[in-house]
Amino acid sequence: MKTPVFFIGEKLSSATRQWLVKQHVLFIEEPFFRTEYKKPNLAFFKTMTKTRKQWVITSSYAAHWLVRFHTKLGLTVSDRLYCWSEKQAEILKKLDQSVFVTSYSNPAELAENVLTQNQGDAVLFLRGDVLHHELTSVFSVVGLNFSEIEVYKNTPVEKFFSGIFDAYLFFNPQSIENFKASGNFTSPNSLVLANESSTAKEAWRTLDNKVYISPEQEELLFVQDSFARWVQENK
Numbered sequence: 001m002k003t004p005v006f007f008i009g010e011k012l013s014s015a016t017r018q019w020l021v022k023q024h025v026l027f028i029e030e031p032f033f034r035t036e037y038k039k040p041n042l043a044f045f046k047t048m049t050k051t052r053k054q055w056v057i058t059s060s061y062a063a064h065w066l067v068r069f070h071t072k073l074g075l076t077v078s079d080r081l082y083c084w085s086e087k088q089a090e091i092l093k094k095l096d097q098s099v100f101v102t103s104y105s106n107p108a109e110l111a112e113n114v115l116t117q118n119q120g121d122a123v124l125f126l127r128g129d130v131l132h133h134e135l136t137s138v139f140s141v142v143g144l145n146f147s148e149i150e151v152y153k154n155t156p157v158e159k160f161f162s163g164i165f166d167a168y169l170f171f172n173p174q175s176i177e178n179f180k181a182s183g184n185f186t187s188p189n190s191l192v193l194a195n196e197s198s199t200a201k202e203a204w205r206t207l208d209n210k211v212y213i214s215p216e217q218e219e220l221l222f223v224q225d226s227f228a229r230w231v232q233e234n235k
Contacts, residue, residue: 004230007165008223009175013060013087016220023227028161032178033154035061040069040151049074052121054114056146057083058135062126063091065151070095080121082114085218103218107135115144122147129153130174158182167191167230168209169223173202180206191233193226 006020006027020027053075057063063083066073081092084102092099100117102110114123123146125139139146156178164187170176176199186192192209194200200213210233216225 002234004166004227004234005164006167006169006226006230007161008169009179010169010171010219012223013090013219015086015090016223019220020223020227025227028165030159030161032157032159032175032182034157036153036155037061037065037068038151038153040073041149042072044149045073048122052076052119053079054118054121054123055079055081056110056114056123056125056135057081057088057092058110058125059128059152060085060088060091061128061152061154063088066126067091067094080117082110084110087219107138111135111138111141111144114139118144124149126151156181160184165190166234167193167226169193169195169226170199170203171195171219171222173198175199176202176206191226191230193222193229195222 004025006025008027008029010029010031012029055066057066075095079097081095081097081099082102083089083092083099086101089099089101100113102113123144125146125148127148127150129150136148156174158178158181160183167190168186170192186207186209188208190209192203192207192211194203194211194213195217197213200211203211212229214222214225216222
């Protein structure tokens with residue numbers, strides 16, 4: 001079997017990179033966004049310095065933001081952190097706090113964990129400029145009062161890539177949109193792998209390749225599943 005070359009529209013965790021190297025996969029990882037972090041509203045956080053808090057973190061960018069500013073936010077040893085990928089947990093471990101990890105594909109479980117462990121805690125949902133409607137709707141259904149805090153913004157970046165890739169891995173619809181807007185084209189016989197339905201729909205809409213949607217949405221599991229799919233297609 002030849003050595004595959006993957007295009008990955010995301011910056012990967014060190015664990016995922018190491019796994020790809022062990023499989024002898026060549027890869028380029030390129031997000032089509034520039035991330036701009038926002039300064040925290042210190043006046044807001046000062047109002048809850050003596051309140052125990054539950055922090056909900058659903059992206060690596062938000063995890064990095066919390067690590068960067070935690071000393072200014074009144075983070076205490078009694079606070080709890082909730083995330084939904086090992087990649088985010090890996091970043092949050094730097095804070096030496098209790099971290100609860102829920103599957104990316106199960107926002108209801110994340111919300112339930114927060115609700116059942118809440119003892120009058122303030123719930124802080126750290127997010128980007130694009131709202132995760134599914135998670136907020138689940139929070140509302142279970143009757144969870146929470147504060148949404150926009151901590152970063154992703155600005156599209158145009159990048160052109162030449163070359164032929166055996167597979168293209170996309171983590172969100174916006175990456176596909178910006179990939180195309182930058183003048184890039186997928187190789188006709190290559191696979192396109194998407195890690196959620198909205199990403200797959202965008203791929204089916206705009207690309208002519210064979211598109212697979214992975215049942216795995218957590219980063220490493222998605223990459224592993226995509227590699228297995230490519231191997232199956234190239235026996």
